[in-house]
Each structure stands twice: as structure tokens, then as C-alpha cells.
Amino acid sequence: MVLKAKNQKATVLVIDDEQDILDLLSITLKRMDLNCITAATLEDGRNSMSANTIDLCLTDMRLPDGDGLDFVAWMQKDFAHIPVAVITAHGNVKAAVKALKLGAFDFVSKPVDLNWLRKLVETAIKIEAEDLAEENLHDKKGKSILGQSDAINNLKTLIKKVARSQAPVHIRGESGTGKELVARLIHDIGPRADQPFIPVNCGAIPSELMESEFFGHKKGSFTGATSDKLGLFRSAEGGTLLLDEVGDLPLHMQVKLLRVIQEKAVRPVGGTEEISANVRILSATHKDLLEKVKDGSFREDLYYRINVIDINVPPLRDRNDDLFILADHIMQRLATEQGLKLPILSEEAKTKLKHYHFPGNVRELENLLERAIALSDGQQIQSNDLMLREIKTQSNTDASGLHDILNVQEKDLIEKALAKNKYNKTKTAKELGLTLRQLRYKIEKLGL
Ligand SMILES: Nc1ncnc2c1ncn2[C@@H]1O[C@H](COP(=O)(O)OP(=O)(O)OP(=O)(O)O)[C@@H](O)[C@H]1O
Ligand SMILES: [Mg+2]
Structure with a gap:
């Protein structure tokens, strides 16, 4: 049973032009002891919003008088405090991502999985009941984001906002700026706070063990698998997984991760069944992921999936x-x-x-x-x-100076490897641990 504060029943508004879906959803919601109001058009929906006290909205995407995304955008103007989720056509990832960017807190895809829907509704109403608008942001250990600069104040506002949402958040920032602290806060002040928060350093797991570390394995599925292993995803069930240094994920894992995020299910190594996974994905890196997308070492589709909301932690x-x-x-x-x-x-x-x-x-x-x-x-x-390190502080010269040094070293390494392999790019790439595409990119970039 889902109760609002003061034991009042919460009210959910459902907007869909298919009567069957309206019936199914209202029966489900009423069984959860919630009030349900239905609307068949966006205009009906907007009127219901104004005439009632609504705690949560679910809207279809394609309606006779407009687009569900417009409704999400409209909600952000006058009803920004009320969570709204969208119902998308199966596999329409683009629409789902758009909705999250506009401020929807989550999405369900058709055909609607009722268990999933129940969880979504419970979470949304829990957020409503708890007052998240605390002035002082601090994590469970009492650590808070200190600072009074505009940049930090904006960061705090953003953290509060995204803590409510289920959207994947990518946190960028130089080393030591507080990316992990930001991730912990998003988890700790959000509706998943009672569930696990699991940070994982993607650069620290050996490539060949990664699949089993992330998704678990069945006993006997490979030499050394002496018992079943749960894996990071399932250990984080109901909670949050922080993919730290996500740019270090090898390409084969990027493919698998993308699938898991899209299907919201994992398959342990050696297992035959998919197990549903309700995990919020946060990621962080101090590298330029977009640069990695350009040089082919990070998949573009995964980039857009994990980077629905982008947080930049200033140096x-x-x-x-x-x-x-x-x-x-x-x-x-x-x-x-x-x-x-x-x-x-x-x-x-x-x-x-x-x-x-x-x-x-x-x-x-x-x-x-x-x-x-x-x-x-x-x-x-x-x-x-x-004992400060004596480095010149003229604007930007340090960063570009470092780039120059690295470029010279990289150029030298690649030139030597090319010569050694008689200018065979495939062999050279292999020797350097690069993909052919990466090598081509570097040759181009370094003007070799
Ligand atoms: N605004 C802040 N207020 C208080 N403490 C902070 C703040 N920013 C960072 N810290 C502290 O600085 C240390 C480094 O933060 P954190 O580990 O989150 O950085 P990071 O960006 O994840 O670094 P890396 O890229 O090296 O992993 C931590 O002890 C953290 O608590
Ligand atoms: Mg960190």
C-alpha cells in the first residue's frame, strides 16, 4: 500500500487515448490503494491538473491533440514539483531520453510491465512524501558539499533536482573535484537512499573478469567459478551503481552494458535467464568522453544513454x-x-x-x-x-603544455611501432593495444 504523508491516499493522473490502457492502469493503481484520474487528451490532462491535487502523472506519448513530451515540458512550468513519467512505445529509446531530459523522472515502455509500473509509482510517491528540499545537502556520513560560489550553489540545486529523477547522470570533472561526493549525495538524498550505493572503478577490473564482476556468474561457468556470484548490478538492486572512470571500459563491455541499460535486465555468465535489474546508473570520469567517442574508443550510443543528464564539477x-x-x-x-x-x-x-x-x-x-x-x-x-608544487599559473598554459608533452611521446611511440611493423597499421594497432580506428585517428591527429 502506498500512503502519502498524513495517511492520505495519493492521486495519480493517467493520460492515454486507449481505453484498454486506461482501464488496466486504473485497476492496477486502485489495487495499490491510490486514487486514479484518467484523461484521454492532453487538454483533459491539463484541466485535471488544475482542478485536482495530483501527486503523480503518467502520460502516453502520442495523443490526439499533441505530444506527451509537450505535456512533460508544460508540467515543468507550473507543476515542476509533481513527478511525471511517460509511457513510450517499446524500444523507443530516443523518446524516453528526450522525456528524461525535459524533466520526466522515469519512463515505462509498452506493453506496460505492471511490476515495473508499481515500483515506479511507489518510488515517485515516496519522493513526494519525503521533503527533499533540505537546505543543507549532506550524505549519510554527514559529508556535505562545502562552498558558497555560484558554481557550487548551482551544483547543489542540480543535485537536488536530479536526485528525484531516475535518469542516468554523468558527472565530469578534474581529478579530486568531488565527483564521487556528488554521486553519493544524489543517491543519499533520493528515493533509493535505503538501498545500496555501489561505486565501481571501471579502470581497476581486469578486462577478462569484467563480465562476471558486473553481471555475476553461475557456479562452474568457467575455471575458478567455484560458486555462484551475484555481480555488481545485482548487488546494487534497487539502488545505485556508480561507474567511476567509465571511459576506461573496454569496448566489449560497453556493448554489454548498453544492452543491460536498455533491457533493464542482466544475464549472469553461464546463466540462461535474464534477471530484471532495477538499478540507477551514475557515471563519472575526469577524461573527455566526447573525445573518446570521436576517436572510437567509446561507443556513441552508450555515451548518449549514460549522459542523459550531465553534471560538470568545476575545478x-x-x-x-x-x-x-x-x-x-x-x-x-x-x-x-x-x-x-x-x-x-x-x-x-x-x-x-x-x-x-x-x-x-x-x-x-x-x-x-x-x-x-x-x-x-x-x-x-x-x-x-x-610545499606547493611550483608550476606556472598563467592561464591554460599548463594544460596545453602537458598536451604537447604527451603528444610528442605518443607520436614517438606510434612512429617506432609503425616502423617496427613495416607500416602495417593492423599489426601496429594490435601491438599498441589500440583499435584500427583509434590508430587511424591518432595518425591523423598527430600529423604522422
Ligand atoms: N565541495 C566539497 N566540499 C567538501 N568536500 C569536498 C568537496 N569536493 C570534494 N571534497 C572532498 O575531496 C575529496 C575528493 O573528492 P572525490 O573523491 O569525490 O573526488 P573525485 O572527483 O571523485 O576524484 P577522482 O577523479 O580522483 O576520483 C573527498 O574527500 C571529498 O569529500
Ligand atoms: Mg572519484
Whole structure:
């Protein structure tokens, strides 16, 4: 039974022009002890929205007087707090993705799987009942996103918004900017908070074990499979899977992952049956995924599936306002942990920090303050205690300088491998662990 706060019955509006579907859905919803209002056109739907207190909307895509997507967009204007989901034709991934981008929180495809629908409705109403609009965002461990800059405030607003949705979110940002923290918050303040949050570093699993790590295996399905294994997807059932460094997934796994996301079901290695999987997919990377799509090492279709909502976590050097808020907080934590008096930063140390460009972002700030406290006299941190890496801070020269160095090395490696393999590209690619397409791209890019 799904109850709203104060034990009132929740009301669901269903918009569809097929009477059969309206009947089926209203019976299902009423059995869940919900009120159900139906509408056969968008206009009916809009009128019902205005005349009733609705807690959740489900709308078909093609209606006599317009498109379900228009309804989703309309809802965002006047009823942005009410969740809306769309009913899509089977396999119409494009439409589903569009709806999620417009603000729908989820979709069901036809023919409607009633179990799936029940879960979707339960989740949506649970969000309604819980007040998510907390001012201070913090995860279960009490960690919060610190900062007052516009960039951080926008980030917090976005996190609250996407926490309600079931859409896949891709989190981009330099190393140490807080991507994992963002992912945890999305999970912890959303309706899946009571279920597992499982982060997995895609770059750390050996390629040949990946399928079994992700999807599990049956006992005896290969040498070493001495018992059944659940796999990451099924361990995250009902919750969230964070695919960290998703750009490192080998191509064969990208294909499999795409299938699982589309079918919402996994097949363990050595198993014959598909097992339905209700897992929200978050992903993160510090690399430029679009660049990887262009050079052929990341599938475009998967890119669009995991990147329905894109969150960019800004580097620390671009939000100077936050630097000392973070530094104060970190020093307080360290002092408490180590039972020390709260240290202070000398004026010179502050100036140095202000002009430092923090290639390792917040994590680097944490590390260097910890070191500085250890090196300091126990009262004041001097600029020498910071031991900053001396890198020129002129705008952008660092990044492009690094690119130049890497390009030269890469060019050298490829040239040598080509010569060794008598300019046979297939052999060269193999030796370098690249696909032929990647090699061609690099040859083109490096002007070889
Ligand atoms: N805005 C913030 N407020 C408070 N702590 C932060 C913030 N951003 C990052 N941190 C802290 O900085 C550290 C690094 O964050 P996190 O591990 O989420 O970074 P990441 O982007 O995933 O890094 P990587 O790319 O190296 O995996 C963590 O201890 C995290 O709690
Ligand atoms: Mg990380």
C-alpha cells in the first residue's frame, strides 16, 4: 500500500487515448490503494491538473491533440514539483531520453510491465512524501558539499533536482573535484537512499573478469567459478551503481552494458535467464568522453544513454571564493581527528594558496593541509609548510603544455611501432593495444 504523508491516499493522473490502457492502469493503481484520474487528451490532462491535487502523472506519448513530451515540458512550468513519467512505445529509446531530459523522472515502455509500473509509482510517491528540499545537502556520513560560489550553489540545486529523477547522470570533472561526493549525495538524498550505493572503478577490473564482476556468474561457468556470484548490478538492486572512470571500459563491455541499460535486465555468465535489474546508473570520469567517442574508443550510443543528464564539477581554481571555506573546514576536521589546537594560516601562506592552481583540486588541498600541519610549529602554517608544487599559473598554459608533452611521446611511440611493423597499421594497432580506428585517428591527429 502506498500512503502519502498524513495517511492520505495519493492521486495519480493517467493520460492515454486507449481505453484498454486506461482501464488496466486504473485497476492496477486502485489495487495499490491510490486514487486514479484518467484523461484521454492532453487538454483533459491539463484541466485535471488544475482542478485536482495530483501527486503523480503518467502520460502516453502520442495523443490526439499533441505530444506527451509537450505535456512533460508544460508540467515543468507550473507543476515542476509533481513527478511525471511517460509511457513510450517499446524500444523507443530516443523518446524516453528526450522525456528524461525535459524533466520526466522515469519512463515505462509498452506493453506496460505492471511490476515495473508499481515500483515506479511507489518510488515517485515516496519522493513526494519525503521533503527533499533540505537546505543543507549532506550524505549519510554527514559529508556535505562545502562552498558558497555560484558554481557550487548551482551544483547543489542540480543535485537536488536530479536526485528525484531516475535518469542516468554523468558527472565530469578534474581529478579530486568531488565527483564521487556528488554521486553519493544524489543517491543519499533520493528515493533509493535505503538501498545500496555501489561505486565501481571501471579502470581497476581486469578486462577478462569484467563480465562476471558486473553481471555475476553461475557456479562452474568457467575455471575458478567455484560458486555462484551475484555481480555488481545485482548487488546494487534497487539502488545505485556508480561507474567511476567509465571511459576506461573496454569496448566489449560497453556493448554489454548498453544492452543491460536498455533491457533493464542482466544475464549472469553461464546463466540462461535474464534477471530484471532495477538499478540507477551514475557515471563519472575526469577524461573527455566526447573525445573518446570521436576517436572510437567509446561507443556513441552508450555515451548518449549514460549522459542523459550531465553534471560538470568545476575545478577548485575556478572558485576562489570556496578555497578558504574548504581550507577552514579541513583544518578543523584534521585538528579534531589528531587532537590538536586549530592551526591558522599565515598571511603569506594564504596568498600562496590563493595563487596556486590546484591540479589535484579538493583532494590535493586536503593532502597538502595535512602535510602542512605536520610540518608546522603547531600554531601557524607558514608558506614553506605548504610545499606547493611550483608550476606556472598563467592561464591554460599548463594544460596545453602537458598536451604537447604527451603528444610528442605518443607520436614517438606510434612512429617506432609503425616502423617496427613495416607500416602495417593492423599489426601496429594490435601491438599498441589500440583499435584500427583509434590508430587511424591518432595518425591523423598527430600529423604522422
Ligand atoms: N565541495 C566539497 N566540499 C567538501 N568536500 C569536498 C568537496 N569536493 C570534494 N571534497 C572532498 O575531496 C575529496 C575528493 O573528492 P572525490 O573523491 O569525490 O573526488 P573525485 O572527483 O571523485 O576524484 P577522482 O577523479 O580522483 O576520483 C573527498 O574527500 C571529498 O569529500
Ligand atoms: Mg572519484
